[in-house]
Structure formats: structure tokens, C-alpha cells
Amino acid sequence: MKYEMVAGFETHVELATNTKIFCSCTTQFGGDPNTHCCPVCIGLPGTLPKLNKKVVEYAVKAGLATNCEIAEISKMDRKNYCYPDLPKAYQISQFDMPLCEHGYIELSNGRKIRLTRIHIEEDAGKLVHSRGNTLVDYNRGGVPLIEIVSEPDIRSIDEAREYVEKLQLIMRYIGVSDCKMQEGSMRCDVNISVRPVGSETLGTRTEIKNMNSINFIAKAMEYEFNRQVDLIESGEKVVQETLRYDDVTNTTSSMRGKEDANDYRYFRDPDLVTINVPRKKVEEIKATLPELPFAKQKRYIEELGLPEADAQLLTKYKKIAEYYEEAIKGTKNPKTAANFIIGQIFRHVENEAEKEAFNINVSAESLNELIKLIDSGKIRMNLAKSTLDKMLETGKKPSELLSDSDMAGLDENTFNELCQQAVENNPNAVSDYKNGKEKAIKSLVGYVMKNSRGKADALAAENKIKELIQSL
Amino acid sequence: MSESKIVKLHGMLANKEISCTELTQTYIDAIQKDNAALNAYVTVTPETALSAARTVDEKIAKGETIGLLEGIPMTLKDNISTDGIKTTCCSKILEDYVPIYDATVWNILKKQNAVLLGKTNMDEFAMGSSCETSCFGGAKNPHNTDHVAGGSSGGVASAVGGNIAVYGLGSDTGGSIRQPASFCGIVGLKPTYGAVSRYGLIAYASSFDQIGPITTSVEDAAAVFDAVSEYDEKDSTSQGRKEAPVTDTLKNDIKGMKIGIAKEYLDGVRDEVKEAIQKATDIYQSLGAEIVYFDLPALKYALPVYYILACAEASSNLGRYDGIRYGYKADNYFDVNDMIKKTRSNGFGDEVKKRILLGTYVLSSGYYDAYYKKAQNLRGTIVNAFKNAFTGCDVILAPTVPMTAFENGHAVSDPIETYLTDICTVPVNIAGLPGVSVPCGFDKKGLPIGMQLIGNTFGEAKILNAAWQYENAANMFKAADFGVKL
Numbered sequence: 020m021k022y023e024m025v026a027g028f029e030t031h032v033e034l035a036t037n038t039k040i041f042c043s044c045t046t047q048f049g050g051d052p053n054t055h056c057c058p059v060c061i062g063l064p065g066t067l068p069k070l071n072k073k074v075v076e077y078a079v080k081a082g083l084a085t086n087c088e089i090a091e092i093s094k095m096d097r098k099n100y101c102y103p104d105l106p107k108a109y110q111i112s113q114f115d116m117p118l119c120e121h122g123y124i125e126l127s128n129g130r131k132i133r134l135t136r137i138h139i140e141e142d143a144g145k146l147v148h149s150r151g152n153t154l155v156d157y158n159r160g161g162v163p164l165i166e167i168v169s170e171p172d173i174r175s176i177d178e179a180r181e182y183v184e185k186l187q188l189i190m191r192y193i194g195v196s197d198c199k200m201q202e203g204s205m206r207c208d209v210n211i212s213v214r215p216v217g218s219e220t221l222g223t224r225t226e227i228k229n230m231n232s233i234n235f236i237a238k239a240m241e242y243e244f245n246r247q248v249d250l251i252e253s254g255e256k257v258v259q260e261t262l263r264y265d266d267v268t269n270t271t272s273s274m275r276g277k278e279d280a281n282d283y284r285y286f287r288d289p290d291l292v293t294i295n296v297p298r299k300k301v302e303e304i305k306a307t308l309p310e311l312p313f314a315k316q317k318r319y320i321e322e323l324g325l326p327e328a329d330a331q332l333l334t335k336y337k338k339i340a341e342y343y344e345e346a347i348k349g350t351k352n353p354k355t356a357a358n359f360i361i362g363q364i365f366r367h368v369e370n371e372a373e374k375e376a377f378n379i380n381v382s383a384e385s386l387n388e389l390i391k392l393i394d395s396g397k398i399r400m401n402l403a404k405s406t407l408d409k410m411l412e413t414g415k416k417p418s419e420l421l422s423d424s425d426m427a428g429l430d431e432n433t434f435n436e437l438c439q440q441a442v443e444n445n446p447n448a449v450s451d452y453k454n455g456k457e458k459a460i461k462s463l464v465g466y467v468m469k470n471s472r473g474k475a476d477a478l479a480a481e482n483k484i485k486e487l488i489q490s491l
Numbered sequence: 492m493s494e495s496k497i498v499k500l501h502g503m504l505a506n507k508e509i510s511c512t513e514l515t516q517t518y519i520d521a522i523q524k525d526n527a528a529l530n531a532y533v534t535v536t537p538e539t540a541l542s543a544a545r546t547v548d549e550k551i552a553k554g555e556t557i558g559l560l561e562g563i564p565m566t567l568k569d570n571i572s573t574d575g576i577k578t579t580c581c582s583k584i585l586e587d588y589v590p591i592y593d594a595t596v597w598n599i600l601k602k603q604n605a606v607l608l609g610k611t612n613m614d615e616f617a618m619g620s621s622c623e624t625s626c627f628g629g630a631k632n633p634h635n636t637d638h639v640a641g642g643s644s645g646g647v648a649s650a651v652g653g654n655i656a657v658y659g660l661g662s663d664t665g666g667s668i669r670q671p672a673s674f675c676g677i678v679g680l681k682p683t684y685g686a687v688s689r690y691g692l693i694a695y696a697s698s699f700d701q702i703g704p705i706t707t708s709v710e711d712a713a714a715v716f717d718a719v720s721e722y723d724e725k726d727s728t729s730q731g732r733k734e735a736p737v738t739d740t741l742k743n744d745i746k747g748m749k750i751g752i753a754k755e756y757l758d759g760v761r762d763e764v765k766e767a768i769q770k771a772t773d774i775y776q777s778l779g780a781e782i783v784y785f786d787l788p789a790l791k792y793a794l795p796v797y798y799i800l801a802c803a804e805a806s807s808n809l810g811r812y813d814g815i816r817y818g819y820k821a822d823n824y825f826d827v828n829d830m831i832k833k834t835r836s837n838g839f840g841d842e843v844k845k846r847i848l849l850g851t852y853v854l855s856s857g858y859y860d861a862y863y864k865k866a867q868n869l870r871g872t873i874v875n876a877f878k879n880a881f882t883g884c885d886v887i888l889a890p891t892v893p894m895t896a897f898e899n900g901h902a903v904s905d906p907i908e909t910y911l912t913d914i915c916t917v918p919v920n921i922a923g924l925p926g927v928s929v930p931c932g933f934d935k936k937g938l939p940i941g942m943q944l945i946g947n948t949f950g951e952a953k954i955l956n957a958a959w960q961y962e963n964a965a966n967m968f969k970a971a972d973f974g975v976k977l
Contacts, residue, residue: 064585064693065571065726069725101831106816282855285854290726
């Protein structure tokens with residue numbers, strides 16, 4: 020029998036607000052243990068939470084960018100459970116009135132992964148185990164999170180991968196989170212079950228908790244899919260449980276038994292008032308949303324005529340897309356700028372973090388200047404390429420690197436003369452070419468390019484030289 | 492009549508009849524003499540008090556004018572956080588806890604150079620009606636120390652009634668300011684929910700808790716309320732005082748004021764108390780007020796609603812006491828869960844554990860709808876019933892407690908009966924309304940009887956106005972034979 024995977028995601032994303040959700044402590048990652056804390060976020064007796072408005076705004080942004088409906092009225096609830104990293108013994112979260120509901124993420128195969136809800140909540144602290152002791156660091160306690168809950172709409176590991184990547188991309192684009200999985204600012208729980216292909220009913224699911232890498236998610240899902248299929252094939256049953264993924268052994272194991280099933284005793288937090296997000300506010304926030312990467316990709320392909328691969332590479336990071344759009348302002352050929360960025364500039368930004376930051380020596384204005392020089396025929400592509408390399412090296416503008424004569428273009432007489440010289444001064448190459456060595460023509464063209472200081476059109480030179488050799 | 496101690500002492504300080512240091516020392520000496528009998532203070536802070544007193548004396552010496560509360564010796568219930576001063580909630584679990592920040596109310600008063608004499612006794616985590624659930628033992632009634640001061644703010648009431656503090660701030664979740672004020676024959680104001688910041692008040696039941704003054708006169712209660720009822724951005728539920736200072740209208744004429752009486756408030760009330768209330772209505776009529784009678788059937792839901800919701804919130808609020816960060820920690824344990832279990836089992840007293848269990852139960856899945864949710868709905872019913880009542884009257888007059896102060900040990904031996912005695916005080920907390928208890932007589936044993944004036948939301952000015960007029964006309968205050976004689 021063939022089986023299909025049914026999976027849903029619960030994704031926690033740390034919001035990039037400067038301060039925590041209920042106090043004014045910094046949200047910065049790291050710091051010495053328990054230094055980003057105050058009486059409120061360590062839950063000292065008598066303290067009260069005060070909701071950070073930015074958190075609501077960021078969550079609404081996330082909701083709008085994922086096609087959610089935004090609730091005009093919502094509230095905060097207490098999720099009660101006892102664990103040393105939770106200083107109040109309850110997490111302030113949202114239970115039955117989340118801020119955002121009924122959204123979706125569209126995958127490249129056209130399938131929509133429905134989002135049940137997005138709600139806001141506070142993060143817990145962290146347990147640090149060292150030399151037989153367990154210590155608690157509350158720096159992360161009270162950092163704002165959104166939890167994005169999807170319906171069980173994911174049917175394959177590829178879809179899962181794309182879903183997580185798209186969420187990451189969207190959240191980074193709208194600036195609500197850096198979604199650094201390795202630092203824990205994005206973490207996924209995966210609910211997974213299997214069923215015979217064609218079946219409409221859902222199988223018993225397991226939940227794999229707290230994964231912080233897309234590759235681990237893929238591996239864990241693959242392992243868990245096979246484990247569940249094997250169980251069913253051998254006549255056993257899948258037990259509903261919470262699992263932990265071990266990336267060393269590439270296996271999942273049970274975190275807690277059913278008997279420990281938590282009753283969180285949710286109730287409205289009496290310390291916080293109703294959250295009102297009037298329609299007008301939603302419209303205001305909507306107006307601040309940037310064009311999303313998929314809309315951008317589509318536009319690059321349809322309006323700028325870029326190949327899909329280029330469009331994807333240029334839109335993956337917001338800063339790169341912004342850079343590209345600045346560079347092509349008022350220029351004629353958007354593909355040239357794309358080639359420069361992907362071909363030459365990308366060599367200087369190798370890893371993800373560098374692409375994310377996109378701090379490069381050449382400003383978008385300088386690149387724009389360079390492309391305009393090509394557009395106006397003042398310089399040729401070869402010269403432009405070598406100039407760009409120099410720009411990347413020195414940080415100088417094209418106008419600082421190119422002389423007037425570089426940009427003066429090449430008149431027809433000089434061009435013809437140079438081609439004539441090439442043939443006359445390189446008899447060996449000419450005879451090689453005549454004897455069928457096609458490649459010999461390159462050194463003749465090279466002569467023209469070198470002596471015109473790159474200003475000649477290489478293709479025109481090749482044609483002219485061929486013509487001259489034939490007429491010999 | 493009961494004159495304003497604050498006004499009198501303020502005048503003496505300003506006119507240099509007494510220095511603030513002398514005044515403060517007098518109170519410190521009185522505490523040393525009488526606290527053994529009253530058990531009102533659990534922490535005495537003479538250095539803090541004298542240091543504030545010196546600041547005030549310097550100001551007076553320089554000829555600067557001083558504020559009304561400046562230099563007045565006072566106390567705080569031991570659930571109001573004080574930076575650097577132990578705040579125990581009279582629980583073993585917090586017996587050595589020293590806050591690192593000030594509650595907003597204390598911050599306000601500190602800025603006005605209030606002289607803090609110490610922290611006062613209370614039922615553990617404010618759960619109780621006799622102050623006897625305190626891990627330090629109960630505070631005694633200054634009119635008869637065989638009787639309790641009441642609870643939960645028993646220590647403040649005992650100290651103020653016993654003249655070892657001029658005034659104090661207590662907290663009232665289901666009557667914890669008004670009931671001990673009534674038992675001790677003094678004035679206790681529970682303000683509208685949101686009128687006074689809760690920031691720094693160690694929570695019992697967050698949607699009910701409210702800080703308010705306990706004083707020997709209505710005028711003092713008004714002065715302290717005016718001082719502390721400020722909007723506080725640290726408390727999302729805070730709104731501050733909505734109207735002009737209540738002191739402005741305190742002594743206004745009450746001709747034509749409609750005073751409402753609901754018969755449900757008098758069900759099961761002891762005869763002596765009923766008679767005192769009847770006499771009060773006579774006085775009000777003689778002052779030109781109109782007495783109107785109405786029904787408040789929703790009152791029968793008040794006790795179950797209160798105990799379900801307050802315990803539910805308490806079960807969550809008290810979850811944080813796990814021995815990890817501060818407070819008491821059990822000695823012998825084999826892992827973290829065992830440590831938390833033993834810490835909580837040994838650290839909390841029986842009444843607190845009982846309410847945590849109750850609250851946990853009513854919030855559990857499977858019981859939530861039958862208890863918590865139903866109680867929330869009934870809370871709405873009670874809110875609306877009061878709203879409706881205030882369309883027909885300006886203030887409601889009711890007993891504060893159906894009886895007078897219990898004998899020592901009685902409340903603990905019959906907890907259910909004790910819960911039932913909260914019947915007249917809890918409705919106000921459920922509806923978030925202001926209520927003030929004023930002395931209105933004595934029983935055969937000479938124990939004080941209190942009556943309660945209840946106002947509409949943010950109606951403190953009206954109830955204090957009505958209370959002052961009654962106090963002025965009836966003259967029911969009698970100073971207990973303890974402490975400082977002015």
C-alpha cells in the first residue's frame with residue numbers, strides 16, 4: 020500500500036521589537052545570564068505586565084502578510100504550567116481569541132497551506148546544564164513571540180521545506196523577525212501522521228518538538244514518516260505522543276507519556292486589558308507593508324523579463340531586492356544589472372548572513388551609474404565588468420575609475436584601423452585561422468580590445484577581422 | 492466626633508509644636524510597648540521612619556511648607572512591596588523575601604516623605620477574615636484582645652485602631668479592608684477597581700484586589716485616597732481618580748441624597764448590627780437624605796462567584812512560589828520537581844493550599860464550564876444588578892459584616908461559617924465598586940459595629956461625603972485604650 024504524509028506546523032517566531040512584550044528590557048540575543056531582566060520579566064511578586072504596542076503591530080503585519088483576518092478585539096490569557104524556566108508559572112499567551120486567523124501560504128505548486136491562527140505570547144527563559152547543576156537564564160523570558168499554527172495541509176517533505184522557507188522569507192521581508200533558526204528566533208513543532216493514499220481520514224499524529232533547522236525538520240519528518248508506516252504495516256498502532264528529534268542518531272524518541280498530558284487551565288489574564296485593533300489601524304499597518312517576495316518575483320519575471328532563477332535570487336533577501344531596484348532606476352536593460360549582481364557582486368557576499376546584511380563596497384547608485392554608461396554606449400561590457408571589479412575592490416565610483424577617453428567611445432576609423440593592425444601585426448594567428456584553427460580569431464580580437472582599452476565591441480571586431488582575412 | 496488626626500498632626504508639625512522626629516519616636520515607643528499585645532506589626536522600621544522624619548524636620552527648619560501627609564507616621568500591609576524592606580505576605584514561603592522595587596502606592600507616599608513605621612500583619616496572602624492564617628499569628632482587636640482584629644488587613648486595622656500608626660494602607664479582595672476596619676471600630680475604604688495602582692501589591696486575586704486606606708476618620712481616609720489614587724502606566728487596569736479630589740466635596744450637604752437599602756443585605760445579620768443600621772437610617776433622614784428600599788436578588792450568587800473566581804486567580808498567581816528565585820526553599824529534595832513540591836507543601840499554610848486546590852479544580856478541563864465560566868457569567872449579572880440599583884439611589888447602605896469581631900481561634904475552627912461572613916463585603920469586589928466602612932455602634936460586649944456605604948464606579952466622593960456627614964452627626968468613634976494619645 021502507498022502512504023501519504025499529513026503534516027501541520029506550529030512555528031514560533033521571535034519578534035524583532037527592541038523591547039520585551041511586557042516590560043522595557045532589551046530583546047537582544049545573548050548577553051551575560053540574567054542581565055536582560057527586570058522585576059516584571061522575572062515575575063517578582065506584585066509586578067504587572069504592560070503590553071508592548073509594537074508587538075501587536077508586528078503580529079498584525081505578520082498576519083496581513085500571510086493573508087490572515089485581523090481580530091478587532093482580542094485578549095491575553097494565562098497558560099498555567101510549572102517549569103523552572105517560566106518564572107510566573109504561567110505563560111501569557113492567547114487562547115480562544117487570537118489576533119490573526121484564517122490565513123494561508125501559497126506554495127510554488129499552487130497548493131495553499133492554510134494558517135489556522137497567529138497569536139502573540141511571551142517566550143520562556145532557558146535552562147543551562149553545567150557540571151551536574153542546572154541554572155536558569157531569564158534573558159529570553161518575555162521576548163515576544165508569535166505562534167503560527169497551520170492546518171494539516173502539508174503532504175511532503177518538499178512542501179514542508181518550502182513552507183518554512185516561505186514563512187522565513189515573509190517574516191524577514193516585513194521586518195518582524197530575523198528568523199534565525201540556529202539562534203532560536205524561529206522554531207518549529209511538526210504534527211505528523213500518515214494515511215493510505217486516497218484516504219480522507221486523518222491518522223493518529225505525533226508531534227516533533229522544537230526543531231531549529233530546516234534540514235533537521237526534513238530528516239525528522241522522513242524518519243517519522245517511515246516509522247509510522249512501518250508500525251502500520253506491521254499491524255501496530257501509532258501512539259499519539261510528543262517526540263524529540265535527535266540529530267546525531269537521526270531518530271525520534273518520546274518526550275513525555277500520555278499520563279503527563281498537560282491541563283493548562285487557560286483563563287483570561289486579569290492583569291491585561293482587551294486588545295483593540297480598529298479597522299483603521301489595520302489599514303494603516305497594511306499601507307506600511309513592503310511588496311512581498313513572491314509578488315516581486317512575479318513582477319521581475321513578467322515586467323522586467325528576468326529568468327525565474329534570477330528573479331528568485333534577487334528577491335530572496337529584501338536588501339538585495341532593494342539594491343537591485345535602485346540600481347536599475349532609469350536604465351534600459353534590467354538583465355545587465357541582474358547579471359552584475361548575481362555574477363560579480365555575489366562573489367563578495369558568500370553566506371546567508373552576509374546576503375541578509377548586504378553590506379558591499381559598491382552603492383546601488385554607483386552600479387546605476389555604471390549601467391547608464393553602458394546604456395549610452397559610452398563603455399562596452401568588457402570594460403564595464405572590469406570596472407565593476409575595481410569598484411568592488413576600491414569602493415570608488417565609475418566616474419572616479421574611468422578617464423574621459425575611456426568613456427569617449429571608439430570612432431569607426433580608429434576601430435577599422437585597429438582591426439587592420441591586428442591582421443597585419445599577427446601573421447601567425449592569421450595563418451592559423453586560415454588553416455582551420457577557429458580559436459585563433461580570439462587572439463586577434465583580443466589585440467583590438469587591448470589596444471582600444473576595451474572600448475571596441477568584441478563581436479563587431481570579430482566580424483570585421485574575419486572580413487579582412489577573407490579579403491587578403 | 493472623630494476629628495482628622497492627619498489634619499491635626501500636620502498643623503502641629505507645621506506650627507513646630509512638635510518635631511517630626513519627636514512624633515515618630517513617640518509612635519516607635521508606642522509600638523515597642525503595645526505591639527506585643529496587638530501583634531499588629533510583623534516588621535518595624537525605626538531607621539526608615541526616623542530618616543524620613545529628619546528630612547521633614549529639615550524642611551520645616553528651612554521654612555519650607557510641607558504637604559498634608561508629609562511626616563505623618565503610617566504603616567503598610569505586608570503585601571505591599573517595599574524596596575529593601577521585607578515583604579512577607581505573612582507566609583513562610585516569603586518570610587525572608589526583600590523586594591528590589593517599590594509598589595506604586597509606596598513610591599507616591601515616599602515622595603511625600605511619609606514616615607513608614609513598619610509592615611503590618613495580615614492573613615497569609617490576604618486569604619482569611621481573622622488575620623489568624625498569618626504565619627506570625629493573628630493581630631488582636633484593640634477594643635478587646637480576646638477578639639481578632641479581622642482580616643485580612645488585620646494588622647493595619649489593629650495598628651490604626653490601637654493608635655500605633657496614624658493611618659495605613661491595606662488591600663481589599665473580598666472585604667479585607669472594610670471588615671477589619673469594622674471589627675476595630677475605624678474607617679476603611681475599598682476604592683473602585685482601577686482607582687489605585689496595584690503595581691507592587693502581591694496578588695491574591697488580580698481582578699478583585701484593590702489597595703485602600705484604613706484610618707480613624709473619614710476625613711483621613713479621603714486625604715489618603717486623594718494622595719494615592721493616581722493613574723499608573725505600570726498597571727494596565729489602573730485609571731486613577733476620575734473626579735476632583737474627594738476632600739473638596741467631603742463636607743457637602745446631603746439633603747436629597749438617595750440612600751438605598753437592599754433587604755438581601757440584612758438577611759442573616761445579627762440583631763445588634765441590624766439595629767445599628769436602622770439607627771443610621773434615622774440619622775440620615777434627620778440629615779435630609781431620602782431612604783429608598785430595593786431588591787438585589789443577585790446578591791445570593793455573590794459568595795460562590797467570589798470564592799470560585801478569586802481562588803481560580805489565586806491558584807495561578809501563587810504558582811510562582813517555587814523556591815527557585817526567592818523566598819523559602821525546602822532543604823532536602825532529590826530533583827527539581829521534588830524541590831518545588833516540598834517547598835510549596837511546607838511553605839504555604841492550610842488556608843492558602845485549600846484555595847489553590849479549589850482554584851486549580853475550577854479551572855481544570857471538564858470543570859471549567861461548570862464553575863469558572865458560570866461564575867464569570869454571574870459576575871456580569873451582579874455588575875448589572877448594581878448598575879440598575881444605582882439608577883434609583885446615590886449610595887447603598889449595608890452592614891459591613893453580619894456580626895462583630897470573632898473570638899480568637901473561632902474563624903479557624905469553623906472555616907465555612909467564616910466564609911459566609913464575607914457576604915456583605917464581597918459584592919463590591921465582584922462589581923469593582925467603591926465601599927467604605929464606618930463605625931456605627933457597639934455590641935453588648937463593647938465590640939465595634941461597622942456599616943458600609945457603597946457607591947457607583949468612581950463614586951468615592953459621594954460615599955465619603957455621606958460617610959463624613961454620618962460620622963459628624965452620629966459620633967460613634969471611640970478610641971481604643973492603646974498607643975499614642977493625642
